[in-house]
Amino acid sequence: MNTPRHICQVAFSALDNFGLRKWYCDAFQLLESSRILFFPPSTTQVQGIKNALSTCGWLVDSQDYFQLEFFKFINPRSKPRPDRKPSDIGYNILGIQVADFDKTVKRLNAMGSAPITDPRGDKGNRRVCVADPEGNIVELFESYPVSFPDVVASRPEINSTVRSIVVSVPDLEKSRNYFSEVLGLSVVEDGVLHDESHEEMWGLPGARSKRLLLRSANFLVELVQYIEPSPRAWPEGYQICDQGIMNIALGYSSTADFDQAFKKAVDGGSRPNGKPVDIGVFKVMYVNDDDGFSVEMLHARRRLWSVSGFNPSYxxxxxxxxxxxxxxxxxxxxxxxxxxxxxxxxxxxxxxxxxxxxxxxxxxxxxxxxxxxxxxxxxxxxxxxxxxxxxxxxxxxxxxxxxxxxxxxxxxxxxxxxxxxxxxxxxxxxxxxxxxxxxxxxxxxxxxxxxxxxxxx
Known part of the structure; x- marks a missing residue:
């Protein structure tokens, strides 16, 4: 496919979605976008959850066609996951690049969200982790070791840009094939986002793992297979409506791009929850791999971004x-x-x-x-x-x-x-x-x- 892959969203399932959205807005000076009520039957078809009913709100950062998405499920109720560890199977650590590292850390401390450890790295390359109010780990980067030459900030006055996600997987090679060969992300040859010395930043000192870095044009996906501690599988009965980071979304600029990518994903073994749904505002479907990872495939039509949450509400x-x-x-x-x-x-x-x-x-x-x-x-x-x-x-x-x-x-x-x-x-x-x-x-x-x-x- 000629167009490079673009990750357009990271989604959360939260017990208090608008409270969590406000925390990210205040902590990282992101901008509120719209909010909406999602209801069946389309939610059942897209998300694969029977009679799913949820409220949803969005935030946007400095980049074009990207959002953080915050769900609160009214039906079924989200199951809390208070004992979750970064080594557990799933989407685990969100990475955000901040323009003013010191001011952001100071703001987090004032909000009662002190970093887990002291910052690592020299000035200009510092990083530190913090837990959001629902226990999701967020890593602040002063700069990234991988550049994004093809991405121009559409709102450079916004001081934060969401840049990465760390994913704990049971089989690194299997996930490499899925996210790269099937979904079209690129392998970053010799690229390193983390090594084992970083594990203490999120509370796993001494952990051992194998890692692989993938990317889209605007975003990094780091796959991690933990050796020690042994990663815990998804909880029994887990659904994506349960508390935590739900999934990422691949964004497409046209219906033709979406259709071609969706066909490739299905031909490569992805299991969609149903036929793609097109409501005019967007065309969408969630797909799943054999290990239970959900990925959204989305074509949000630009002229209606104010409805789908890709434009600020201001x-x-x-x-x-x-x-x-x-x-x-x-x-x-x-x-x-x-x-x-x-x-x-x-x-x-x-x-x-x-x-x-x-x-x-x-x-x-x-x-x-x-x-x-x-x-x-x-x-x-x-x-x-x-x-x-x-x-x-x-x-x-x-x-x-x-x-x-x-x-x-x-x-x-x-x-x-x-x-x-x-x-x-x-x-x-x-x-x-x-x-x-x-x-x-x-x-x-x-x-x-x-x-x-x-x-x-």
Whole structure:
């Protein structure tokens, strides 16, 4: 198949799915997407669970066509698995790359979710594990030993990207054949994500195992066959609705891709729970191997991603521009708050200087235009690289956040200005976003003209 494999989802079955979703949202600054009620008979056909009834909500990260999915099954009730170990057969350790390792660890500690051990590795390559509120292990990576050259972040202002899953399997070669030859993931030759020295990070010091690293374009799947301790099989009567990481999903960009991949999977020995279901929003089916691993196959149609949970539920506005100047030159104009009105419809005036930098973190500015008066505050500040701000009052919005990212390029500086918010008036998000898109598209062009004119003098 010409299109590279893409993993588009990791799904959880939770006792409190929206509580667990909030934890991941708060801990890793992921964005809420939509939520839905799934009901029979389609759930029975797709998930293979008789009369399955569940609530479901999603989160999105920095990448395109990816989500974390959180189920709570109303029928049948999920069985708790409080004694689960990372060596037990199943999907076990979720890996998330974070842009600011120290801030993320600090945030986790403040939330009462202290890491299991001290971080490992030198600065720039650190990693550490934490248990989420339902006992699933999450590994934080400052960077990955494997690159993702074909993946461009669609929301680079989001500080976290879900990158990997560790899977305990009973037979490494058998699972290699299934996930690689049947489902189409690629073997990472000489690639290493973990070795036995990492086992203490998730509470298995001295464990011995064999490992194999597979990948899609955007995601790593590490297969592990434990030798010591001996892996426990799925619990008697296990169903994917039981507490834990349920499965991963392979995402396809077209119906033809889905159909071709599904046929290959079935011809290769996968057992689907039924015929693929197409409800217009998406085409989907869960398939299973002989060892009980569930994998979802999904074609979610892009125009309906807001329904299927692949778009944030916020109103979202982005504008980008290339400026023929250095990041320092752009930064100087961009952060001169009192002269913002020279290049933007919105005029600003600093009313409270920042804590250590009079323009930086903690700075409050009054912004006015179109009869609106808004109080904004700088909440993140990395000189010459990025800053973020929020609305403290006014504007008719809530949960507002603006991010300005500067990226040096060979021909100047790339500026991305994104903003997201929820409207106070129901249904007001889309028209407000369209208006702001137009206003700030003009603003970034005027900013470009001002910076380049100053440089030419």
């Amino acid at each position: 109103a979202y506005v982005t504008n980008e521009v290339m400026i023929d100047a250095s990041p320092e030159e752009v930064w100087s104009v961009l952060t001169d708050h009192d002269t913002m009105g020279d290049w933007c419809l919105f005029k600003a005036k600093v009313v409270r200087p920042g804590d250590t930098d009079p323009k930086g973190l903690g700075t409050q500015r009054k912004v006015s235009a179109l009869g609106m008066k808004i109080l904004e505050e700088i909440i993140e500040w990395e000189p010459h690289r990025r800053f973020a701000y929020t609305v403290r009052s006014g504007g008719g919005v809530k949960d507002y956040r603006g991010d300005l990212l500067l990226s040096p390029q060979d021909d100047g500086t790339h500026l991305r200005w994104s903003m997201r918010f929820r409207p106070l008036i129901p249904g007001g998000g889309k028209p407000a976003a369209l208006l702001l898109k137009k206003i700030f598209a003009s603003a970034v062009q005027q900013l470009k003209a001002k910076v380049e004119a100053a440089k030419a003098v």
